[in-house]
Each structure stands twice: as structure tokens, then as C-alpha cells.
Amino acid sequence: MSDTKEYMPWSPDLGVGLQEIDEQHKILINLINRLFNEAILKQSDRATIDSILNELVQYTIIHFSVEESLFRIFDYPDGDSHHQQHEKLKNEVIKIQNKFRNGATVDLELMQFLRKWLTQHIMIDDKKYTPFFLEKGFKSTWSKQRSWVGKIWDSIYLK
Numbered sequence: 001m002s003d004t005k006e007y008m009p010w011s012p013d014l015g016v017g018l019q020e021i022d023e024q025h026k027i028l029i030n031l032i033n034r035l036f037n038e039a040i041l042k043q044s045d046r047a048t049i050d051s052i053l054n055e056l057v058q059y060t061i062i063h064f065s066v067e068e069s070l071f072r073i074f075d076y077p078d079g080d081s082h083h084q085q086h087e088k089l090k091n092e093v094i095k096i097q098n099k100f101r102n103g104a105t106v107d108l109e110l111m112q113f114l115r116k117w118l119t120q121h122i123m124i125d126d127k128k129y130t131p132f133f134l135e136k137g138f139k140s141t142w143s144k145q146r147s148w149v150g151k152i153w154d155s156i157y158l159k
């Protein structure tokens with residue numbers, strides 16, 4: 001993963017203030033960077049690009065499920081509208097994957113879309129839940145190093 005060009009660098013602005021969530025967002029950011037690296041810079045074969053897109057779809061679904069579990073646990077009042085937002089974003093990334101499998105290419109325009117797709121969701125929707133979760137007892141320092149979901153993910157994909 002370390003050979004990745006930083007198309008979408010992590011910045012403190014993207015932090016929601018909860019380490020577990022930030023670590024999961026970093027995995028999504030890393031996937032976007034890997035996609036840029038393979039599809040745009042290296043122009044790698046379609047199988048390589050397909051596997052990154054597949055990881056992006058799968059991890060997006062897992063990450064959204066984790067957030068939605070937290071909404072249920074804490075009875076987050078905006079949970080329903082946030083869930084709707086997740087459904088929209090999930091469908092968009094699945095559509096991209098399907099188009100690619102039907103012959104489309106991953107170009108710069110698509111990369112810009114994905115960068116915006118993730119940035120706006122983190123900055124606009126995700127940051128809203130932080131004060132509520134902290135109020136309910138979620139600790140900002142939980143998951144100091146590597147997200148537990150990240151560890152499971154690495155154990156599957158980085159074997």
C-alpha cells in the first residue's frame with residue numbers, strides 16, 4: 001500500500017474526532033488512492049482495477065454498516081436520514097463497478113467524483129454525529145492504532 005500516490009491525502013480536516021471512524025475512513029481514502037495509482041498513473045490491467053473497485057464496494061458496505069450499528073446503539077436521531085444517504089452513496093459506487101464490468105474505464109472524471117463522493121459525506125454528514133456519540137459515552141480515543149475492522153480487512157486482503 002505504501003507505493004500509493006496521494007491523490008486524496010489524509011488531512012486533519014477530514015477527521016471526525018473519533019479514532020475508530022477516522023481509521024475506517026482512511027481505509028476508504030487509501031482505496032481511492034490505490035485506484036488512482038493503478039487506473040490513472042500505471043494504467044494497470046482491468047483485473048487489477050476491478051479488484052480495487054470490488055474492495056471499495058465491499059468496504060463501503062462494511063463501513064456504513066458499522067456507522068449504522070452505532071446509530072442504532074445510541075439511538076441517533078438523524079440515523080434514518082444518514083442511512084438514506086448511505087444507500088445513495090452505496091448505489092453510486094455499485095453503479096460505477098457495474099459500468100466498469102460492462103467495459104467503461106476509470107478516468108480522471110470518475111476519480112474526481114469518488115474523491116468528492118467521500119469528502120462531502122465525511123465533511124457534511126459524518127461530522128454531525130460526533131458530538132452526539134461523545135455525549136453518549138463513545139470515547140474519541142477508542143481504537144488508538146488500527147481499527148478492528150481494518151485489522152480484519154487486512155487479514156483478508158493482505159494475506
Ligand SMILES: [Fe+2]
Nearest residue numbers: 067121125126
Ligand atoms: Fe456515514
